Amino acid sequence: MKTRFILASAMIIALFTSSCSNNDDTHTNNATNLQSITEEEKAGLLFMLEEEKLARDTYIYMNNLWGLNQFNNIKNSEQSHMDAIITILEQNNIEYTILPEGEFSNQNLQNFYNQFIIDGQVSSESALQIGATIEDLDIVDLEDYINESSNESLILTYENLQCGSRNHLRSFVSAIENLGFTYLPQFLTLEEYEAILNSNREQCN
Structure with a gap:
């Protein structure tokens, strides 16, 4: 189990950066x-x-709290991310x-x-x-x-989910930037993060 989500709440509130979000196009039905x-x-x-459920559930809560378009739109994409993984699980008779x-x-x-x-209640910027x-x-x-798998269908699904996550991050x-703040990457390298932000929004499968 890999969770690098060892981020303290203080770091989360201290983060900086922004987004004007739209629907994310990550319907990954290629499993x-x-x-x-x-x-x-x-x-x-x-x-x-x-982990995708964590995103969905968090965004549902934040949308109810703040009513921001980013959360309203992206929570639906997170459900499609979950559905893509469920498709693979069910095709392989894996219980979940x-x-x-x-x-x-x-x-x-x-x-x-x-x-x-708790942290998301501090301000819309914190959320x-x-x-x-x-x-x-x-x-x-x-x-x-992706790097640990040789399963082409699984890799393709994960790549499509990544595509969606890059759009979400943008x-x-x-x-965040529209509010006058900045986001500092916590897991991506600065080089990886800047490459994502400096590239155009992607059309995901």
């Missing part, structure tokens, strides 16, 4: 004809399902459980959600910082799983 899934890949899928909103079987993810809910941090983490975790960063 057909999968090669056999290894136990390590299975564990990765189950973890990423909950989706707990109620705000509940996670992974205790680290549960702790982060609980902290995000946007949390969104950027989640996308920052997603991109890095997905890259790790949106959150744009919104």
Whole structure:
């Protein structure tokens, strides 16, 4: 299980950067004809399902709290991310459980959600910082799983999810900057982060 989500709440509130977000185009329905899934890949899928749920549930809460377009739009994309992973799990007869909103079987993810809910109430800027941090983490975790897999269908799905997360990151960063703040990458290298921001919004499959 890989969670690099070891970010303290103070760091989250201290983050800086922005976004004007729109719908993210990440309907990844390309998980057909999968090669056999290894136990390590299975564990990765189950973890990423909950990490995408963390994003969805957090954005639902922040949208209800602040009513920002970024959260309203991106929460729907996070559901499509979850659906893409569920497709692979079901095609491979892998059992999974989706707990109620705000509940996670992974205790680290549960702790982060609980902290995000506290930190996100501070200001709309803090809420946007949390969104950027989640996308920052997603991109890095997905890259790790891509590098560890030789399963072409799985890699393609993860790459499409990454594409969506890059668009999400651009949106959150744009919104943060519009408020006069900055986001500092927590998981991506500065070079990787700047390459994403300096490139155009992507059309994801």
